Every structure is written in structure tokens, then in C-alpha cells.
Amino acid sequence: MKRFRWIPSMVVVAMLAACVPSPEEDTEILTDENEVEAETTIIPNMQLDESYYKTLIPYKESASRGLVVSNLYTKYDIKEVETGLIRLSQNVFSTDEYYFQEGQYLDANTVSNWLARENQNKDLDPSLRGLNPSNLDKSGVELDPEVRAEEAPIYLAHIVEQNYLKKTSDNKVALGGISIGLALNSIYYYQKEQYGEYYDEPIPADELEQKGKEIAQEVITRLRARPELSEIPIVIGLFKQEARNSIVPGTYFAYSVSDGGQNGLGEWQEIDEAYVTFPTTLQEEYYRDMNTAFEKFKQEIDEYFSNYTSVIGSGYYRNKELRKIMIEIPIQFYGTTEIIGFTQFLSGVMMNQLPNDVDIEVNITSVNGTEALILKEANEKEPFVHIYDY
Numbered sequence: 001m002k003r004f005r006w007i008p009s010m011v012v013v014a015m016l017a018a019c020v021p022s023p024e025e026d027t028e029i030l031t032d033e034n035e036v037e038a039e040t041t042i043i044p045n046m047q048l049d050e051s052y053y054k055t056l057i058p059y060k061e062s063a064s065r066g067l068v069v070s071n072l073y074t075k076y077d078i079k080e081v082e083t084g085l086i087r088l089s090q091n092v093f094s095t096d097e098y099y100f101q102e103g104q105y106l107d108a109n110t111v112s113n114w115l116a117r118e119n120q121n122k123d124l125d126p127s128l129r130g131l132n133p134s135n136l137d138k139s140g141v142e143l144d145p146e147v148r149a150e151e152a153p154i155y156l157a158h159i160v161e162q163n164y165l166k167k168t169s170d171n172k173v174a175l176g177g178i179s180i181g182l183a184l185n186s187i188y189y190y191q192k193e194q195y196g197e198y199y200d201e202p203i204p205a206d207e208l209e210q211k212g213k214e215i216a217q218e219v220i221t222r223l224r225a226r227p228e229l230s231e232i233p234i235v236i237g238l239f240k241q242e243a244r245n246s247i248v249p250g251t252y253f254a255y256s257v258s259d260g261g262q263n264g265l266g267e268w269q270e271i272d273e274a275y276v277t278f279p280t281t282l283q284e285e286y287y288r289d290m291n292t293a294f295e296k297f298k299q300e301i302d303e304y305f306s307n308y309t310s311v312i313g314s315g316y317y318r319n320k321e322l323r324k325i326m327i328e329i330p331i332q333f334y335g336t337t338e339i340i341g342f343t344q345f346l347s348g349v350m351m352n353q354l355p356n357d358v359d360i361e362v363n364i365t366s367v368n369g370t371e372a373l374i375l376k377e378a379n380e381k382e383p384f385v386h387i388y389d390y
Contacts, residue, residue: 041173053086053100056165056173062102064111064161071115071158072183073244080249080275081160081239085181088237088255088271093164093177103161105178105229111159114219117152127222131156131215145192149201153188155211157241159219175228179235180219184212186240186250200243209254212238213268220258220265231260237271248275248314272320278313286320290355297353301329305342324359331366339364340387343372347383350374 042057072078086100106114113121116130133152135143143152159182166176186208188201216236223229237255242248251273256265278294280287298311316324331342343364354360360383362374369388376383 051087051090051095053095053098053164055100060101060104062161063104063107064159065102065108067108067111068158068160072241074242074246074249076246076249076275077183077241080251081158081181081183081241082162084239084249084252084273085160085162085179085237088181088252089162089164089177089179089235091255091269092233092235092257093179098164098166098176099173101163101165103163103178105163105223105226106159106161114159115156117154127225131218145190145199149188149190149199153185153190153201153203155184155203155208156182156215157185158183175232177233177235178223178229179237180216180223181237181239181252182212182215182219183239183241183250184208187243189244205240208240209238212254213256213265216256217265221263224258224263233260234258236265247312248277251275272318274317276315276317278315284320286317286322287315290315290322290325293353293355297349300349300353301346304345322355322358325354325361327360327362329362329364331364331371339371343374343385343387347374347385350376350383 068078068081072081110128113124113128114131117132117135118130119134119136120130122129132154135148135152137143159180162179162181163175164177164179165173168174186203186205188203189198190201191198216238219236220234223234235255235257237252239252240250242250252271253273254268254270256268258265276282276287278291279298280291294313298313301311310330312328312330314326315322316326329346331339346362346364350360350362357378359378360374360376363370364372364374372385372387374383374385
């Protein structure tokens with residue numbers, strides 16, 4: 001393979017550092033007009049490709065940073081709720097005209113209050129009250145756990161905010177749009193007694209969608225009440241979180257846009273995305289070919305190498321078309337030459353058995369971490385292979 005690479009990890013770090021653009025040559029220096037005091041902002045000219053937004057420098061962390069880890073169940077959902085919102089935002093905010101910044105308007109205190117039940121912070125200002133249903137009955141008595149699970153589950157698990165800035169005519173950057181992701185629970189977990197066993201109550205999809213849209217409207221109303229956001233276009237997406245033990249992430253299933261100056265939402269647009277684990281028992285025809293290919297891929301590995309634990313595969317589908325394949329292979333190899341041999345063999349099997357017209361990412365891991373990475377872009381004739389040298 002012509003594109004085979006075996007580079008010590010420290011050299012990789014040095015190479016990446018060398019690629020960082022210098023302010024003098026490769027950036028544009030502007031002023032952020034959203035700041036009370038003018039702040040110099042750098043916009044790098046380098047853009048990886050049209051699917052990525054340029055990010056402003058200095059990088060500003062989210063005002064609610066850290067909450068996503070405690071509010072979502074799996075590392076897969078934690079990543080997808082943010083990257084999926086970026087992908088969704090591209091329908092409204094072009095990567096050519098807008099720059100990405102983590103959310104600066106919903107701080108940790110506001111998000112935490114909004115995620116509460118409406119009766120838990122009823123003494124606060126109405127703009128800070130919980131968006132999840134009360135756990136009290138009409139007489140003010142707390143509902144039994146089983147009744148609460150069926151009639152008043154926690155629908156809203158987390159809120160993600162992203163800001164999209166535009167360059168103005170006077171060499172400044174200003175807020176041009178906001179995207180809000182509402183992460184919703186597909187399953188409500190509860191205990192019948194303190195420290196007791198956990199039970200789960202699935203939330204019907206139609207109920208989740210209805211409640212999600214109701215919450216979305218309230219979020220828009222609260223944001224529009226802020227003078228600085230009254231004229232800003234706002235995109236809001238509904239994300240369905242997967243179960244706690246899932247090895248694939250959930251996805252956004254609908255989004256709407258509130259145009260600048262409008263207090264309501266526009267028509268809801270459906271999003272047809274899905275992550276599927278392979279091998280799968282799902283019977284839909286559009287999963288069948290990939291499932292067969294994955295079975296052959298796994299079988300060929302089983303035949304020649306037995307010193308690994310499993311092959312974990314997943315596919316990303318958009319509009320029922322496979323767009324990307326992600327595979328993780330935990331191994332128990334101890335020798336460097338054995339890892340090299342397995343990686344080379346695996347690259348060939350991947351090219352022979354898996355579809356050529358989709359992106360493929362294969363990670364080979366051990367107790368030491370990632371041992372090798374194989375990447376192939378759609379319709380490329382050769383993969384890029386990197387073996388880590390720790």
C-alpha cells in the first residue's frame with residue numbers, strides 16, 4: 001500500500017504543531033463586537049473542507065461546559081448531540097459565511113434550572129423554571145414512582161447551544177445565528193425506593209416528539225425575551241438519546257427554524273438518520289447488503305487471526321443510504337510485528353469485503369490504547385494506514 005504510514009506519536013504531534021497557521025500569514029484579525037470591551041478575534045484561513053466551520057481564536061468554551069457529561073448516558077451520545085447539531089446547522093448557516101463558537105448565552109445555572117421539573121424551582125423567575133413535568137399530583141402529593149414513570153417522566157435530558165458568527169462590513173464579527181439541541185430521553189430510568197434496583201420505562205416515540213416540540217416552543221419564547229437575541233435566527237433540533245447500554249449514538253429526528261424577530265417556530269422538518277450496529281437483526285432491506293458484507297469481513301478475520309476479542313461495527317445512515325462505516329477491533333497482541341501484520345491483512349480484507357463508496361474508519365485497540373488506525377474515503381483506491389509507536 002503506497003499510503004502506509006508508521007510514524008512515532010511525538011513526531012505526529014510535531015507535524016500537527018507545524019501546521020498551525022501563523023497570525024501573520026494565514027489568518028484574518030477582526031474585532032468581536034459582541035464583547036462589552038472590544039476583543040481581537042482571529043479567523044484562520046485554513047479550512048479542512050466544506051463540511052467544517054472555521055473556528056474563532058481565541059477559542060471560547062461553552063458557558064455550560066461540563067454538563068453534557070453528567071446529563072447524557074453514553075460517550076456516543078455525548079459526541080453525537082454536538083456533532084449532529086453542527087451537521088444540522090449547515091442546513092441554515094453556511095460554512096462559507098458563518099464561523100463556529102460554543103454557546104455563550106445559556107450558562108450552567110440556566111441549563112440546570114431548565115432541566116429540572118417545573119415544581120422543583122417554582123419560586124424562581126418563570127424564565128428559569130424547569131421544563132420537565134411536575135412529579136406532584138393535582139393535590140400536591142408526590143406521585144408514586146411507577147405512576148411518575150408512565151405519566152410524568154423526565155423528557156429533557158440536556159440542552160446544547162452553539163453560536164454561529166458572521167463577519168460584518170466594518171471588519172468585526174457578530175452573532176448571526178444560534179442552534180439549540182434538545183436531548184430527549186427515549187427511556188426513563190427510575191427507582192421504586194432509595195438505593196433500590198433501577199427500572200426502565202420506554203417513552204413512546206410519538207409522545208416524545210410531541211413533548212419535545214412543546215419544550216422547543218418554550219425555549220424559543222425564553223430566548224426571544226432576551227433583547228440581544230430577539231432578532232437572531234434560531235435553529236432548534238430534537239435529539240433522541242439511546243439506552244444506557246447502547247454502543248451506537250442516538251440521532252436528531254426533527255428540527256425547526258425561528259427566523260429573526262419571530263417568537264414562534266417554522267414548520268418542523270424531519271431528519272432521517274440512524275446508527276446501526278453490525279451484525280444486525282434488523283430486517284429493513286437497506287441494511288441487508290452491509291450486514292452481509294460485515295459478516296464476510298468478520299468471518300475472514302476469524303479464519304486467519306484468532307488472537308482478538310471481537311469486531312464491533314456500526315454504520316451511519318442518512319435518508320436510508322449508508323454514509324460511513326466505523327469498526328473497532330480490540331486485540332490481545334503483544335508484538336509490534338504481529339500488530340503490523342494484522343493491520344496490513346485487515347486493510348486488504350477491508351478493501352475486498354466492505355463497500356467502496358462510503359467512508360470507512362477502523363480502529364485497532366488494546367489495553368495500551370489505540371494501536372493502529374485505517375481510514376478510507378469514499379471511492380478511494382487505497383486506505384491511509386497509521387500504526388502508533390508509543
